[in-house]
Amino acid sequence: MVHAKELLVATDLKVAAIALECGFDSLPHFHRMFKRLTGSAPAEYRQAASR
Numbered sequence: 001m002v003h004a005k006e007l008l009v010a011t012d013l014k015v016a017a018i019a020l021e022c023g024f025d026s027l028p029h030f031h032r033m034f035k036r037l038t039g040s041a042p043a044e045y046r047q048a049a050s051r
Contacts, residue, residue, distance in 0.1 A: 001037050004030075008046040015042045 007018045019030035034042050 001034060004034060004042070005038070005045065005049075008042055009049045015046075018042070 001022075004018055004022045007013055007021060008015075011018075013021070015031070016027050019027050022030065024030035024033075031041060034040075034045070038045055040048065
């Protein structure tokens with residue numbers, strides 16, 4: 001998830017593109033795993049990091 005976090009903060013890529021870049025074939029699976037490991041959804045993480 002480190003790479004996903006970096007991409008969320010440093011790029012404007014869509015979450016679906018980041019999921020594929022990180023090796024996930026399913027956006028819902030990426031979303032569940034990201035939330036489980038970080039405590040927030042990918043979009044929430046991006047928004048919080050941009051503050």
